[in-house]
Amino acid sequence: MHRRRGSGGRASGRAGGPAGGRPRAGAHRVVIVGGGFGGLFTAQALAPRGVDVTLVDRRNFHLFQPLLYQVATGVLSPGDIASPLRGVLRRHLNVTVFQAEASGIDARGKRLLLTDGELPYDTLVVAAGTTHHYFGNEAWAAAAPGLKTIEDALKLRQRIFSAFEAAERNPQRVEPEGLLNFAVIGGGPTGVELAGAMAELARGTLKHDFRRIRSSDAVILLLEGGPRILPGFPEGLSARAAHRLSQMGVRVRTGTLVTGIDAPRLTLRAEGREETLTARTVLWAAGVKASPMGEAVARATGAELDSVGRVIVEPDLTVPGHPDVIVIGDLARCGGAEGEPLPGLAPVAMQQGSHAARTILRRLKGRPAKPFRYRNKGALAVIGRNAAVADLGWVRLSGLVAWLIWIFVHIRYLVEFDNQVLVLIQWGWNYVTRKRGARLITG
Amino acid sequence: MHRRRGSGGRASGRAGGPAGGRPRAGAHRVVIVGGGFGGLFTAQALAPRGVDVTLVDRRNFHLFQPLLYQVATGVLSPGDIASPLRGVLRRHLNVTVFQAEASGIDARGKRLLLTDGELPYDTLVVAAGTTHHYFGNEAWAAAAPGLKTIEDALKLRQRIFSAFEAAERNPQRVEPEGLLNFAVIGGGPTGVELAGAMAELARGTLKHDFRRIRSSDAVILLLEGGPRILPGFPEGLSARAAHRLSQMGVRVRTGTLVTGIDAPRLTLRAEGREETLTARTVLWAAGVKASPMGEAVARATGAELDSVGRVIVEPDLTVPGHPDVIVIGDLARCGGAEGEPLPGLAPVAMQQGSHAARTILRRLKGRPAKPFRYRNKGALAVIGRNAAVADLGWVRLSGLVAWLIWIFVHIRYLVEFDNQVLVLIQWGWNYVTRKRGARLITG
8 A cells, every 4th residue: 555655646746647556557547527427437447457547526426417306305315316436436446536627628738637737648538517508598597596416406405495484484475476486497307307396395295394384385387498398208208297297286388488587587488478477486407508628628629519518529429630538428419510419318428438438448459449329228207206207219108117117227327326225215215204304404 | 274374374464473273362372492302392292282382493404413423424414314393393283383593582572583573472492502612712613613513514524525535636745734634622422423433434434445545544633621531421431432532543632722723733732831733624522602592591581691601590491580481401501500510412402391391381280380300311422333432320331332322322312303214224334334425525
């Protein structure tokens, strides 16, 4: 251990230089930006091999984003859906994890620039993911927070439960100030999951918690600009999801664009007509854009970005003219700017991560990179207890069966990240008791 | 429901006026400040009876403070040791919960003043607890955060784990900047629990997580100004605790006063000599003082406060000359200013809460209040896995047996608050895997 630590000491003149514990001096240095599904799968696929891997993330944990909405609605705690990156990679002695923020790339010098140092690389894998997209209305961010990080989820949780607290304090203000009106903007999977979970919260979990209001009086609006919710799914499933949501008490409004947010006043345009509504709580699930690292890649390599800032990559996921820079996950736009982009799903990022690792290892053996092909495992969206929609390509399901598949798939993903047992128990617990132990207002 | 809600609406001209759902008009109105052990036990003991109870707390949850250090050290998530007050009291239809902040008392007008309203009472129960005490060095608060709230625990967690992250990034700075030096100030139960948990973290949990440092190189200092740690315990148990801690790698220093904190520089005085040490992470466990509500009570009633701001109450826990104002828990100093104060333990607050409820119900029957008598159940402090000390009065234990008692007692307390199953599982899980799934750096 001392030797290793010594070598780290020597190397660390450059803050964050090549790490100790690497297989051998002069090993191929891979630097990965981002510890999401893409980055983590790249590191894990490279781990057993004689490569010197450094994974850089702003946070010290991997976040299982698909369940973030359950943290926001008080079903799960942050710890249930996040795993310390060091824990996940502890057995991979050739992988060093740095909690650091990437600020840019020096493509010629082959260095990743950090806010507090730099990292030399032989191959750079950029898997920095996405952030919220307010389509030019960045001012909306404060009034309508999105759901991307643990902090986002806790902020949403805080707003959702504070609204009920304020209503109990001031029942006479519920109507005029829309204290119990909740507007979810965006009818994609996240919006549907949030709206469904909030309906269960208001009609179920909180039913007996208040004395001066009825939590079931809460109005939950799901606002979608397009003609139907879950646009990524077949029409039949969209319809079934919409039907199920309205059964649960969610007011689903499609073809409804949000044109202004001036909390608690919301301006909408539907069928060409302007209207306003009052909602104390507004949640943003309408869109994401590439993280700033996309622009960093473009600046450094001259790569093109698509309309939401994703890097347009070669079929093998490398940046045009820069085979030593690979972009994967939500940040990558493959199939060219015209072709239908791949959905921003965990399986895409995972498969691209493994592909990036294979590409690197093939090159080390002097073999050419292969084009990436997405093996579509299908898409899932959960609406609520016993209710989900699943499009597995060969079959389309909804209701309990789809929900069980959803549970199974998510638990299975979590297996990698050591929390699955607890999450399963937590779910079971909540399912039986209909309780939400995690509905704390903090921060 | 409508009727009740209507009545709530009518009543709510005064923000936070008497709640709907109360047993009958004109019922005796009890207002409780604080949802800790004292306040919650008062409310629960009054719940079945024909009394109109309003519980006011700044937070929407009851916090199981004895396990806060496990949140700080990444064993448990906030949701595991906190229960929504509304959930705990949901079946008590005569209890209304308000998330609000008490700002003062109008003893003549019999109103509790809130930052955003007021609450009339017939009997007021003040159970506002304690906050950190820096003995006049309030400036230390930023450099040496204490452990009283969920936010405190998450801040401590953030500091503890960030220190290891910084060391991995910059091994050459570990020595000069004391990146891996952790100083816990205060050798009471909290300090002992924190120091022990951090030793396990550094020597166990994180052992394989780093490549350029050895987490076991962390230096954990426990600094106690008095002659021995756990001063509240018999000397024999203090000695055994100190011995066990040093076995775990904690440097226990008694008779050592902290005279200055200028992070990362710490000034100490031991045996009359000044010395300094460098520690990036300093945790405060040295003392608590009464919450500001103590002064509010004094201003409103002329009651005396003791040296740490506790309200000196009558033997029946009422404020002298104000039988309608009862002070319980850590905020109350009973037995007069001279007599040995009761320890700031959950059992004291619980018993005083039940006693306050009995006093109120006796008065309603025209019977006089009885003096409070503390039934001492003993004291427990945990040092680490399989290690604790227990002073049950009739027997003194240490080691595994004491630890098992500690586990049992804490789980049993949690039973009231519906999280015990999950916490038990979480502990078992961590115990088997030695993992800390909750070691996220957030906020």
